[in-house]
Amino acid sequence: MSAPSLIVPAGGRFMRRLSSSEASKENMSLGPTVVVPPKHLMAPSSANEVAASIEVARHELEDSAAPSTPSTPPETLVTDKYAYAFDIDGVLIRGGKPIPEAIEAMKVLNGANQYGIKVPYIFVTNGGGKTEQERCVQLSQQLQIEVSPGQFICGHTPMREMAERYNTVLVVGGEGEKCRQVAEGYGFKDVVTPGDIIKDNQDTTPFRKLTEEEYRHSRARNFGETEIEAIFVFADSRDWASDQQIILDLLMSKNGRLGTRSETFEEGPPVFFSHNDVVWSASHDLTRIGMGALRVSLEAMFKAVTGKDLKTTAFGKPQIGTFQFATRLLQQWRKDTHSIDSPPDTVYFVGDTPESDIRGTNEFDNCAENNWYSILVRTGVFQEGTKPRFTPRATVDNVLEAVKHGMEREYKKALKASFIDVDGVQGSAIEE
Ligand SMILES: [Mg+2]
Numbered sequence: 001m002s003a004p005s006l007i008v009p010a011g012g013r014f015m016r017r018l019s020s021s022e023a024s025k026e027n028m029s030l031g032p033t034v035v036v037p038p039k040h041l042m043a044p045s046s047a048n049e050v051a052a053s054i055e056v057a058r059h060e061l062e063d064s065a066a067p068s069t070p071s072t073p074p075e076t077l078v079t080d081k082y083a084y085a086f087d088i089d090g091v092l093i094r095g096g097k098p099i100p101e102a103i104e105a106m107k108v109l110n111g112a113n114q115y116g117i118k119v120p121y122i123f124v125t126n127g128g129g130k131t132e133q134e135r136c137v138q139l140s141q142q143l144q145i146e147v148s149p150g151q152f153i154c155g156h157t158p159m160r161e162m163a164e165r166y167n168t169v170l171v172v173g174g175e176g177e178k179c180r181q182v183a184e185g186y187g188f189k190d191v192v193t194p195g196d197i198i199k200d201n202q203d204t205t206p207f208r209k210l211t212e213e214e215y216r217h218s219r220a221r222n223f224g225e226t227e228i229e230a231i232f233v234f235a236d237s238r239d240w241a242s243d244q245q246i247i248l249d250l251l252m253s254k255n256g257r258l259g260t261r262s263e264t265f266e267e268g269p270p271v272f273f274s275h276n277d278v279v280w281s282a283s284h285d286l287t288r289i290g291m292g293a294l295r296v297s298l299e300a301m302f303k304a305v306t307g308k309d310l311k312t313t314a315f316g317k318p319q320i321g322t323f324q325f326a327t328r329l330l331q332q333w334r335k336d337t338h339s340i341d342s343p344p345d346t347v348y349f350v351g352d353t354p355e356s357d358i359r360g361t362n363e364f365d366n367c368a369e370n371n372w373y374s375i376l377v378r379t380g381v382f383q384e385g386t387k388p389r390f391t392p393r394a395t396v397d398n399v400l401e402a403v404k405h406g407m408e409r410e411y412k413k414a415l416k417a418s419f420i421d422v423d424g425v426q427g428s429a430i431e432e
Helices: 026-030 047-063 100-109 132-143 157-162 178-185 194-200 212-217 240-251 291-306 320-338 354-367 399-417
Strands: 015-019 075-079 082-086 121-124 168-172 190-192 230-233 271-273 346-351 371-377 394-396
Touching: 082 320, 082 399, 100 132, 100 399, 121 320, 157 230, 157 320, 168 178, 168 194, 168 240, 178 190, 194 212, 194 240, 230 240, 230 291, 240 291, 271 291, 320 354, 346 354, 346 399, 354 371, 371 399, 394 399
Parallel strands: 082 121, 082 346, 168 190, 168 230, 230 271, 346 371, 371 394
Antiparallel strands: 015 075
16 A cells, blocks of 8 residues: 555645745744734734733743744645634633543644645634633643634633624623733723623622622722613623623613613613523533523513513624634634644634534534534533434544544545545546
């Protein structure tokens, strides 16, 4: 049997050759740098601020004990035919630890494979609660590779595009002040937290008192004079009861002014969730309830209290907008790091949640110009023995198998396209 590397068609746009001796100024960015997210994906913010946070991320990467990028041969071929997009929780990480096959899967994509190629990839998670830079530093350590904000989308990333639309907003969820910082980093001008509201009037939440630290960080403000224009649930609520009370107060208010009550219950601010996953895969053996559950609960509660239906909006997967965002990110990433300026023919999306990962990929495949191929893994939300509500193109045990599945599929496609028979003899092209 011939060596696979001989069979892969040379030239054309199948792959691009990159080597240290051929390194140009453009592809030098393949080195140990953290790439700034594409400008058009960023809300307007201070360039210095972005540069500083990237510098912090780079510094932490260099200081971290994580091994550097897996060693690759001096010459590495980067395919421009296909790419991967990965969900994170339940696919690569579970309960804060990498899933065993995840590290190997990344090595395979980075050149440790029988085809001698590298495959570009991005990460698309519904999770959040930290800045993209912080999450990339963490993911780099967990997966033992360098992950750049330029290849990363989390649930709240698309919310940066809303920063221009609203002035004063309530941001809910996450640890401490983290989500306020994320929102301000996105360019939101006036960010209020539930802590600020409780600090102003502690009777707001009868059973929740702020800790000393929360009190110190919460900002004093007169909410009698504040109109909250929109509510953003950035990350999982740490205190459902008080967060829901505050959201409900605003939904029932006149124009987002606390302490008022609308007669129609139709004058409250809109509510946006960074995703809609009802359950997710954490360290417990069984799935845990997530932000989608808060959304369901809030809508039911609003109905129970007001008798009216509440319409809320969720970002994240399976929303088509998130996949469009991923397309733009992937295009920019491939251009910046691999000098590839055309979209991939196929994007393999690897996820563990049929309702968000598989549904979103399949629906996007129906409307995208290129192919989006869904692969479901058995290491997360989906469990063997159940029937997924949305049918993936392939179901495999883990992320390593998902990577191998796509690479083998592409290899077979390339073989077919080049008319090579099993003896490794190239047939002559007979098509016009
Ligand atoms: Mg997941």
